Amino acid sequence: MYDIVIVGAGPAGMTAGIYALRANKKVLILEAVAYGGKIVTATEVENYPAIEKISGYDLATNMFNQVKKLGAEVKFEKVIDINDLGDKKEVITKDNKYECKAIILATGVQTRQLGLENENELLGKGVSYCATCDGSFYKGKDVAVNGGGNSAAEEALFLAQICNKVTIIYRNDALRCEKILLNKLKNCSNVEYVYDSNIIRLNGDSQLESITIKNKNTNEETDLPVSALFIAIGQIPENNNFAKLVTLNEQGYIIGDDSCHTNVPGIYVAGDTREKEVRQLTTAASDGTIAALTAIREMK
Numbered sequence: 001m002y003d004i005v006i007v008g009a010g011p012a013g014m015t016a017g018i019y020a021l022r023a024n025k026k027v028l029i030l031e032a033v034a035y036g037g038k039i040v041t042a043t044e045v046e047n048y049p050a051i052e053k054i055s056g057y058d059l060a061t062n063m064f065n066q067v068k069k070l071g072a073e074v075k076f077e078k079v080i081d082i083n084d085l086g087d088k089k090e091v092i093t094k095d096n097k098y099e100c101k102a103i104i105l106a107t108g109v110q111t112r113q114l115g116l117e118n119e120n121e122l123l124g125k126g127v128s129y130c131a132t133c134d135g136s137f138y139k140g141k142d143v144a145v146n147g148g149g150n151s152a153a154e155e156a157l158f159l160a161q162i163c164n165k166v167t168i169i170y171r172n173d174a175l176r177c178e179k180i181l182l183n184k185l186k187n188c189s190n191v192e193y194v195y196d197s198n199i200i201r202l203n204g205d206s207q208l209e210s211i212t213i214k215n216k217n218t219n220e221e222t223d224l225p226v227s228a229l230f231i232a233i234g235q236i237p238e239n240n241n242f243a244k245l246v247t248l249n250e251q252g253y254i255i256g257d258d259s260c261h262t263n264v265p266g267i268y269v270a271g272d273t274r275e276k277e278v279r280q281l282t283t284a285a286s287d288g289t290i291a292a293l294t295a296i297r298e299m300k
């Protein structure tokens with residue numbers, strides 16, 4: 001029987017592993033795809049304290065090597081169900097069932113993509129899903145934000161402070177973000193709006209050079225030269241497998257308290273998949289720390 005099974009080998013899960021292993025716990029990390037989580041797709045990370053600049057892949061590999069060196073067992077299996085038997089839990093994957101005393105859910109979120117032809121190829125080369133992460137690479141440049149909700153407005157406000165011009169492109173005729181954000185945007189003289197429009201092409205081979213926008217009403221196509229496009233059309237937490245057990249909010253994020261408890265004793269939540277305001281490496285690592293220490297403290 002494992003002391004703790006961690007679901008997800010992203011920054012939150014691996015940090016939880018480091019803390020649990022250093023407390024001498026028997027730990028299994030189950031990962032559906034590949035170690036590292038979302039950060040492996042980041043070309044450069046410049047906001048992780050004590051590391052001035054590192055590729056997302058190298059950062060993830062360093063975390064993975066650290067957690068392996070401490071003795072973590074890591075298996076590449078997707079968790080499809082969990083049975084709560086009180087003091088004992090069962091974690092189910094397609095081929096196996098693992099018993100443990102506590103579980104930390106660190107499953108992250110999937111970023112919603114536009115689905116354009118070369119979107120993945122240009123990721124980190126002008127296409128981004130996170131202004132806080134990548135905005136500073138485009139200081140003084142013209143950039144665009146796609147989306148009309150709170151995330152898009154927040155991204156645009158952040159970028160307006162560092163970029164020359166920010167164009168918000170939205171498919172409807174008005175933003176649907178909170179009024180307080182709208183008012184803040186109105187005070188930014190370098191933010192422009194293109195409504196009723198969709199982005200239909202990303203232009204550039206090794207670096208984004210411009211985007212082609214199509215007006216829904218007139219079908220007119222326009223090329224907008226930009227150094228970067230920040231796509232903010234939503235994130236999808238994939239917690240359906242756990243929905244019968246832990247409480248999710250309306251968007252599908254797992255509800256957890258400041259100590260990373262879920263509603264089920266012995267099941268904790270860490271990282272981007274938790275209902276919270278800020279989703280970054282530092283907050284994922286913070287959650288991983290808290291979830292592991294809480295689990296260890298409460299373990300019978």
Ligand SMILES: Cc1cc2nc3c(=O)[nH]c(=O)nc-3n(C[C@H](O)[C@H](O)[C@H](O)COP(=O)(O)OP(=O)(O)OC[C@H]3O[C@@H](n4cnc5c(N)ncnc54)[C@H](O)[C@@H]3O)c2cc1C
Nearest residue numbers: 008010011012032037038042079107108133271272280281
């Ligand atoms: C392109 C890009 C650039 C970024 N740049 C920065 C940056 O510069 N600075 C910064 O602070 N943040 C950055 N971020 C955000 C950062 O990557 C996330 O906040 C962080 O990775 C969250 O960590 P996490 O462990 O909570 O989730 P994730 O990193 O999403 O990891 C979750 C892991 O769980 C696995 N998983 C999911 N479901 C299951 C299941 N059922 N069974 C088993 N495993 C499962 C997934 O495969 C994944 O590996 C960036 C994000 C992206 C996409």
